[in-house]
Amino acid sequence: MKITAVIMAGGKGERFWPKSRSAYPKQFLSLTSDGETMIQKTIKRLLPLVDTEDIFIVTNESYVPLINEQLPDIPAENILAEPVARNTAPCIALAAAVINKKYDDAVMMVLPSDHLIKYEELYLDTMRHAVRVAKKDENLVTVGITPTYPETGYGYINFCSAESEDMVGVYKVKKFVEKPCLEKAKEYLNSGRYLWNSGMFVWKVSSIMKNFERFLPAMYEGFLKMKESAGTDSFSAVLEQCFSEFESESIDFGIMEKADNIYTLSGSFGWDDVGSWLALEKINKTDEYGNYVAGDVITIDTGKSIICGNKKLIAAVGLEDVIVVDTDDATLICAKSHTQQVKKVIENLKICNRRELI
Amino acid sequence: MKITAVIMAGGKGERFWPKSRSAYPKQFLSLTSDGETMIQKTIKRLLPLVDTEDIFIVTNESYVPLINEQLPDIPAENILAEPVARNTAPCIALAAAVINKKYDDAVMMVLPSDHLIKYEELYLDTMRHAVRVAKKDENLVTVGITPTYPETGYGYINFCSAESEDMVGVYKVKKFVEKPCLEKAKEYLNSGRYLWNSGMFVWKVSSIMKNFERFLPAMYEGFLKMKESAGTDSFSAVLEQCFSEFESESIDFGIMEKADNIYTLSGSFGWDDVGSWLALEKINKTDEYGNYVAGDVITIDTGKSIICGNKKLIAAVGLEDVIVVDTDDATLICAKSHTQQVKKVIENLKICNRRELI
Numbered sequence: 001m002k003i004t005a006v007i008m009a010g011g012k013g014e015r016f017w018p019k020s021r022s023a024y025p026k027q028f029l030s031l032t033s034d035g036e037t038m039i040q041k042t043i044k045r046l047l048p049l050v051d052t053e054d055i056f057i058v059t060n061e062s063y064v065p066l067i068n069e070q071l072p073d074i075p076a077e078n079i080l081a082e083p084v085a086r087n088t089a090p091c092i093a094l095a096a097a098v099i100n101k102k103y104d105d106a107v108m109m110v111l112p113s114d115h116l117i118k119y120e121e122l123y124l125d126t127m128r129h130a131v132r133v134a135k136k137d138e139n140l141v142t143v144g145i146t147p148t149y150p151e152t153g154y155g156y157i158n159f160c161s162a163e164s165e166d167m168v169g170v171y172k173v174k175k176f177v178e179k180p181c182l183e184k185a186k187e188y189l190n191s192g193r194y195l196w197n198s199g200m201f202v203w204k205v206s207s208i209m210k211n212f213e214r215f216l217p218a219m220y221e222g223f224l225k226m227k228e229s230a231g232t233d234s235f236s237a238v239l240e241q242c243f244s245e246f247e248s249e250s251i252d253f254g255i256m257e258k259a260d261n262i263y264t265l266s267g268s269f270g271w272d273d274v275g276s277w278l279a280l281e282k283i284n285k286t287d288e289y290g291n292y293v294a295g296d297v298i299t300i301d302t303g304k305s306i307i308c309g310n311k312k313l314i315a316a317v318g319l320e321d322v323i324v325v326d327t328d329d330a331t332l333i334c335a336k337s338h339t340q341q342v343k344k345v346i347e348n349l350k351i352c353n354r355r356e357l358i
Numbered sequence: 359m360k361i362t363a364v365i366m367a368g369g370k371g372e373r374f375w376p377k378s379r380s381a382y383p384k385q386f387l388s389l390t391s392d393g394e395t396m397i398q399k400t401i402k403r404l405l406p407l408v409d410t411e412d413i414f415i416v417t418n419e420s421y422v423p424l425i426n427e428q429l430p431d432i433p434a435e436n437i438l439a440e441p442v443a444r445n446t447a448p449c450i451a452l453a454a455a456v457i458n459k460k461y462d463d464a465v466m467m468v469l470p471s472d473h474l475i476k477y478e479e480l481y482l483d484t485m486r487h488a489v490r491v492a493k494k495d496e497n498l499v500t501v502g503i504t505p506t507y508p509e510t511g512y513g514y515i516n517f518c519s520a521e522s523e524d525m526v527g528v529y530k531v532k533k534f535v536e537k538p539c540l541e542k543a544k545e546y547l548n549s550g551r552y553l554w555n556s557g558m559f560v561w562k563v564s565s566i567m568k569n570f571e572r573f574l575p576a577m578y579e580g581f582l583k584m585k586e587s588a589g590t591d592s593f594s595a596v597l598e599q600c601f602s603e604f605e606s607e608s609i610d611f612g613i614m615e616k617a618d619n620i621y622t623l624s625g626s627f628g629w630d631d632v633g634s635w636l637a638l639e640k641i642n643k644t645d646e647y648g649n650y651v652a653g654d655v656i657t658i659d660t661g662k663s664i665i666c667g668n669k670k671l672i673a674a675v676g677l678e679d680v681i682v683v684d685t686d687d688a689t690l691i692c693a694k695s696h697t698q699q700v701k702k703v704i705e706n707l708k709i710c711n712r713r714e715l716i
Binding site for chain 1: 656659673675678686689691703706
């Protein structure tokens with residue numbers, strides 16, 4: 001059975017403002033010193049497992065030129081542009097329709113386009129394992145991440161004991177839980193029964209579509225229409241119509257929390273969702289004072305700061321725990337404790353109708 | 359007797375980097391919201407007291423074009439370019455020579471070009487009083503500032519009781535003291551016998567030259583040569599020669615600390631020497647959170663900060679007590695507690711031979 005990958009690349013990513021913009025979100029940025037963008041890394045690390053022609057990218061219409069530019073090897077027909085964003089369930093139905101038309105059944109890995117993974121060999125082993133589990137019966141597999149600290153910014157997966165000997169390291173999912181408070185997060189960590197929800201899934205097209213039919217029947221109707229028109233001239237018109245009718249729905253809430261046969265594996269491959277500028281010091285090398293510095297930067301008496309220069313000198317004097325990001329038309333200077341407030345800047349820009357800066 | 363003003367405008371001013379540069383020091387910057395530069399303000403506030411043709415500017419050769427641009431009304435022959443900077447004593451000898459040639463004797467007010475004064479009427483009254491004292495006998499007058507807090511960054515003037523009834527508010531100077539430690543500064547403030555040394559002086563040309571003859575005889579020889587050649591073709595050659603022979607000497611140390619008949623007045627006219635970026639919040643209006651903001655700036659959860667934008671948006675999030683100054687080729691981000699460390703940035707640039715940024 002063919003192994004395919006569906007990369008979800010429609011995210012807006014306001015959290016990397018001013019580098020990310022609505023026209024240029026996080027997945028198309030390079031946040032590491034090697035210059036590769038997030039989506040380029042996502043594709044590259046998959047290649048030992050999936051053929052380029054079996055990688056599908058679901059994205060927004062406006063990002064298609066960026067994808068063509070950054071990923072010239074991906075066939076044009078594999079880039080699937082959603083007319084409007086309707087969260088992950090319609091995105092997955094669309095990809096499933098195209099893959100179902102092409103291969104009838106196939107294994108489908110669904111992956112975010114903007115996460116980093118440090119240990120790629122371990123990642124590939126985990127994904128191979130997930131594929132084996134997904135091929136069996138009608139299993140739906142969600143890839144969990146072994147927590148290393150009580151993070152309050154992620155959802156968690158509560159799992160049961162392993163069931164049988166031929167499923168080593170694979171656990172039945174008891175329930176999905178939302179982002180917890182710190183106390184709860186500590187409890188989850190100590191229990192040894194919770195994993196971080198990474199948003200990575202593996203299943204057969206046939207398995208997930210049965211669940212669409214059961215839990216999201218309207219979307220299943222859309223799937224059938226999209227499948228029928230895939231590869232024909234009417235495809236984009238059908239997409240347009242289906243998406244205008246789809247409710248906005250996440251795959252987690254719409255299917256995963258309701259379905260049976262949900263399994264998880266505990267991945268430990270240096271996963272990072274790169275959720276804010278704070279991630280830069282985790283994923284890159286810092287200097288002896290704990291600063292991550294890129295570009296033309298002079299630091300004097302400055303520590304634990306993240307400073308990304310652009311085309312001109314940035315001189316940082318006496319700073320601690322500060323993030324500086326310079327771009328051609330905007331400079332962000334933000335206390336590390338206030339990264340969540342960056343969205344207020346964007347709100348302010350929206351109110352002032354300064355579209356060019358958003 | 360004519361009243362003349364000598365504006366000392368040769369200062370380098372590294373403390374306002376990155377706005378000030380060696381080619382563009384503080385006196386030529388606008389640091390207030392009205393857009394006037396420091397030297398333009400200095401000249402403008404003098405005009406009720408001195409005719410434009412009696413204002414002389416001593417500066418560095420390289421700043422002459424800037425002065426012509428910013429002060430087009432000052433006659434070309436009143437702009438005196440020092441071949442090399444040799445501190446204030448040679449600067450004053452040069453101006454005295456030119457004024458002595460033009461008017462024989464005259465009152466000479468010697469003034470820095472880069473200080474701010476809030477209450478201009480009070481300033482003019484104080485200067486008129488100083489002129490009256492200077493006209494009498496061979497008095498040398500230094501304008502003191504009534505201290506309002508124990509500043510450790512200024513020199514102080516220790517004065518004696520008033521001598522006679524016709525010299526109300528005028529005091530004989532006991533001694534000049536260097537920048538004190540905080541404890542000493544508090545002592546000075548509490549004693550009621552110390553004023554801040556503002557670097558403003560008033561005397562007759564004849565009075566100061568007698569003191570040059572007595573305490574700085576080599577410089578007095580130079581004065582005579584410069585006076586003789588003033589207005590002739592040989593002037594610049596004579597200047598060149600004199601300045602190459604002059605020792606570097608301040609008027610404070612070379613004459614004021616040694617001479618007799620030194621008087622001071624206590625000025626209270628909102629004087630500020632604008633010694634660092636910190637002055638911006640003293641001399642400009644701040645917002646309700648204590649921020650001084652200029653240019654295209656968005657502040658979120660930010661207080662007590664100084665943010666000077668340039669051509670692009672600056673978004674400040676969660677900052678406190680931070681100074682941000684953006685220019686075309688460099689951005690400074692500096693904790694208020696570290697303004698004295700800005701010079702380390704310049705040292706670093708010198709070591710790396712990045713002349714264009716200094």
